Amino acid sequence: MYVNHTDLAEGVAFSPGTCPDGAALSTGCTGGNTSNNPAECPEAPMPGAGDLVLNEVHADPDADNGDANGDGVVSTSDDEFVEIVNVSGQTLRVAGLELYKNGADSPGATIATSCLGPNQAIVLFRGLADGASPPDLGSDVMVEIQLDSLNNDGATLTLQTPDGGVIFDVDYGGAGNDQSVALSPQLDASGDYVDHATLTEDGALFNPGTCPDGQPFSSGCPGGGAMGDCPDAAAPTAASLIVNEVLTAVPTGDEGDANMDGNRDSSDDEFLEFVNIGAETLNISGLVILKGDSEEAVVATECLAPGETLVLFGGGVAPDLGPGIKAEIASGSFGFTNSGTNVTVRSSAGVEIFNEELPGASGASFTRQTQLDPNAPMVPHTDVSAALYSVGACANGSALASGCPGGPGDGGGMDGGMDTGDMMDGGMDTGGMMDAPPSACDMAPMAAAGDLIINEIHADPDADNGDANGDGVVSTSDDEFVEIVNVSGGLVRVAGVELFRETTSERREATLTTSCLGPGEALVIFSGLEDGAQPPDLGAGVYVEIDAIGLNNSDMTLRLKDPDGAIIFEIAYGDAGNNQSLNLSPELDSGGTLVEHTTLAGEGVLFSPGTCANGASLSTGCN
Structure with missing residues (x-):
C-alpha cells in the first residue's frame, strides 16, 4: 500500500535512493528499524538454548551522558537497549524471535533481522529522536528500534523462538546506576551482570555492539571473553x-x-x-x-x-x-x-x-x-x-588452522606447494609437503560421516569453454573435477580419505594428501593439467590436488571413505553430459539434489570450482 512519505519518516518529504529513514535500500527497509540486515538464510537453523546471549542491558541511561543510540539527544527512555550476541559458531536464522519481560503475555520486541553470523549481534533500542536514523554500529551489528521499557531495579528477559523454545531466560538484576550492566566474563551466559564502567579502563557507561573496550565480539572480548578466564590453561612457551x-x-x-x-x-x-x-x-x-x-x-x-x-x-x-x-x-x-x-x-x-x-x-x-x-x-x-x-x-592465503598445507618455504610456496616433477604420469608428487608441522591439525578428528560433502562434479567439460583447471587448454579429461567441502563446523583431518567411483563395480580414484580442512574450506581434485602448467590458485581456504580421476558422463556413484573404509559421503548422478558441471541444490546440503550448474549460476556459467555457484566463498554457506 502506498502512503504519504511523512507517515514513514516524520518531517521528511522524500528519500530518493534510500529507505525513508535514510538507511540503505539493501537493508530491506524493515519498518525503518533494521540496519545492516544480512542476506536471507532460509537454510540456517533457528537458535537453540545457549546459542544467543544477552550480553548488555542499558536500562538506566545517564541523564547527561546517556545518548547510546547516537541520535544527539539524551533520553532516559529512547536510549535504553539490549545487546544480543550469537555465540554458537554458526549462522542462525533469527527473524521472528520474541523477547518477553517478566513473563508478559505479549512480547516487548519481535526480531525482524533475518540472520546472525558467528559473533554478530543485534542491538534493540527503545526509540529514536524524530527524524533520526538508526545508528551504524558496523557490519556485524544489526540495529532495530523496538523494545519494551526496561526496569532499573532488574527484570527477567526471555528470548523465545516462534514456537516457544527458550533461548535464554535471565534476570539482569539491578541496573539503576546511570549506565548499562554487562556480562562478566563477556559473552559467557554463566557470568554475572556488573556495572559497565567496571569492565573498562576509561569508565565508559555503555558500548552497544562491541565488547566494553571497543573490540569486536570476534576477539572473544579479552579480559573476559567467550572462553572466560583460563587460569588452568598452560603457560606459553617458544614451542607452543x-x-x-x-x-x-x-x-x-x-x-x-x-x-x-x-x-x-x-x-x-x-x-x-x-x-x-x-x-x-x-x-x-x-x-x-x-x-x-x-x-x-x-x-x-x-x-x-x-x-x-x-x-x-x-x-x-x-x-x-x-x-x-x-x-x-x-x-x-x-x-x-x-x-x-x-x-x-x-x-x-x-x-x-x-x-x-x-x-x-x-x-x-x-x-x-x-x-x-x-x-x-x-x-x-x-x-x-x-x-x-x-x-x-x-x-599462501589459506587458513592458519589448517596448518598451512603446501605452504611456502617447503620448496614449493611460489608454485602452490606442488612438485610438478611427476606431471607426466597424471599425478602430483607432493613430496610430503602437505604434512603440517605440529598444530591443531594433528589434534583434529578424522573426517567422519556428514563432515564432508561433494558439492560439485564436473564430468563433462564443454569442448570450447570447459577450461576449469585454468591451464589455458580445454581438455574433456583434465578439466574434470570434484569439489569436496567441509560442512562439519570444525577442523577435520582429511589426509588418507579416499575417493571411489562406482558403475558396475567400485574403484578407488584418489587418496587425499591435504592434511586438514577448516570449516567451510574446500578441496578440488582435478583430473589433470597441461604439461608444465601450475595448479590453479582458487583463493584462501581452497586446496587443489591433481589426480587422474575418471568421471563418466552418466550413471555413476561417487563415494568418500575414511582410511578404515567407513563411508563419509556418497552421491549418485544420472545424466551429466550437458557440457557443464552438476551442483548440489541447495548448495552444501547433503539432502540436496544435483542440478546443472547454469540453473544456479545463470546462462554461460558452466562451473565454479572452489566457490558457490554464484562465485561467493563457500564459507558463506552459499545462501
Missing part, C-alpha cells in the same frame, strides 16, 4: 606459541591498511601474529612485547585454544578476521623502525617466546620461511608469496 608474522614497515598507500579500518597508518597498521601450535589452551595474558630493551605493549587477550590466532595491532580499530582469529589493539604503539628492529616477546613469567633482529624492510612483513615452524627463520614475506603480508592467514 609461535610468532608467525611481524609487520614493522607498513606499505605505502591503501595496501598499508593492514588493520582494515580504512586508514593507512605507519604505527596503527603494524602487527604481530601469534598462533597456538600446541595441543593445549594457552593463557597468554600478560605477554610483553619489547623493542630492544623498551617495553612497548602488553597482551590483554587471555585464552588461545589450539590452532587459534591472535593478531596484535599497533592501533586503530580491531577488525573481524573470522573464526578462530582474535584481534586486539595493543596497549601502546610498538614504535618499530623501518631501518631495523629487535623484537622480543616474553611471557608474563619472563619466558622468552620470540627474539629476532629484523633488518630494514621495504613495505612487507617478515614471516616464517616455513609457515608455523618455530625453527624456521623469519624472511621477507615477498620471499615466499607475491603478497606484502597475510594478516591472520598463511602466507
Whole structure:
C-alpha cells in the first residue's frame, strides 16, 4: 500500500535512493528499524538454548551522558537497549524471535533481522529522536528500534523462538546506576551482570555492539571473553606459541591498511601474529612485547585454544578476521623502525617466546620461511608469496588452522606447494609437503560421516569453454573435477580419505594428501593439467590436488571413505553430459539434489570450482 512519505519518516518529504529513514535500500527497509540486515538464510537453523546471549542491558541511561543510540539527544527512555550476541559458531536464522519481560503475555520486541553470523549481534533500542536514523554500529551489528521499557531495579528477559523454545531466560538484576550492566566474563551466559564502567579502563557507561573496550565480539572480548578466564590453561612457551608474522614497515598507500579500518597508518597498521601450535589452551595474558630493551605493549587477550590466532595491532580499530582469529589493539604503539628492529616477546613469567633482529624492510612483513615452524627463520614475506603480508592467514592465503598445507618455504610456496616433477604420469608428487608441522591439525578428528560433502562434479567439460583447471587448454579429461567441502563446523583431518567411483563395480580414484580442512574450506581434485602448467590458485581456504580421476558422463556413484573404509559421503548422478558441471541444490546440503550448474549460476556459467555457484566463498554457506 502506498502512503504519504511523512507517515514513514516524520518531517521528511522524500528519500530518493534510500529507505525513508535514510538507511540503505539493501537493508530491506524493515519498518525503518533494521540496519545492516544480512542476506536471507532460509537454510540456517533457528537458535537453540545457549546459542544467543544477552550480553548488555542499558536500562538506566545517564541523564547527561546517556545518548547510546547516537541520535544527539539524551533520553532516559529512547536510549535504553539490549545487546544480543550469537555465540554458537554458526549462522542462525533469527527473524521472528520474541523477547518477553517478566513473563508478559505479549512480547516487548519481535526480531525482524533475518540472520546472525558467528559473533554478530543485534542491538534493540527503545526509540529514536524524530527524524533520526538508526545508528551504524558496523557490519556485524544489526540495529532495530523496538523494545519494551526496561526496569532499573532488574527484570527477567526471555528470548523465545516462534514456537516457544527458550533461548535464554535471565534476570539482569539491578541496573539503576546511570549506565548499562554487562556480562562478566563477556559473552559467557554463566557470568554475572556488573556495572559497565567496571569492565573498562576509561569508565565508559555503555558500548552497544562491541565488547566494553571497543573490540569486536570476534576477539572473544579479552579480559573476559567467550572462553572466560583460563587460569588452568598452560603457560606459553617458544614451542607452543609461535610468532608467525611481524609487520614493522607498513606499505605505502591503501595496501598499508593492514588493520582494515580504512586508514593507512605507519604505527596503527603494524602487527604481530601469534598462533597456538600446541595441543593445549594457552593463557597468554600478560605477554610483553619489547623493542630492544623498551617495553612497548602488553597482551590483554587471555585464552588461545589450539590452532587459534591472535593478531596484535599497533592501533586503530580491531577488525573481524573470522573464526578462530582474535584481534586486539595493543596497549601502546610498538614504535618499530623501518631501518631495523629487535623484537622480543616474553611471557608474563619472563619466558622468552620470540627474539629476532629484523633488518630494514621495504613495505612487507617478515614471516616464517616455513609457515608455523618455530625453527624456521623469519624472511621477507615477498620471499615466499607475491603478497606484502597475510594478516591472520598463511602466507599462501589459506587458513592458519589448517596448518598451512603446501605452504611456502617447503620448496614449493611460489608454485602452490606442488612438485610438478611427476606431471607426466597424471599425478602430483607432493613430496610430503602437505604434512603440517605440529598444530591443531594433528589434534583434529578424522573426517567422519556428514563432515564432508561433494558439492560439485564436473564430468563433462564443454569442448570450447570447459577450461576449469585454468591451464589455458580445454581438455574433456583434465578439466574434470570434484569439489569436496567441509560442512562439519570444525577442523577435520582429511589426509588418507579416499575417493571411489562406482558403475558396475567400485574403484578407488584418489587418496587425499591435504592434511586438514577448516570449516567451510574446500578441496578440488582435478583430473589433470597441461604439461608444465601450475595448479590453479582458487583463493584462501581452497586446496587443489591433481589426480587422474575418471568421471563418466552418466550413471555413476561417487563415494568418500575414511582410511578404515567407513563411508563419509556418497552421491549418485544420472545424466551429466550437458557440457557443464552438476551442483548440489541447495548448495552444501547433503539432502540436496544435483542440478546443472547454469540453473544456479545463470546462462554461460558452466562451473565454479572452489566457490558457490554464484562465485561467493563457500564459507558463506552459499545462501
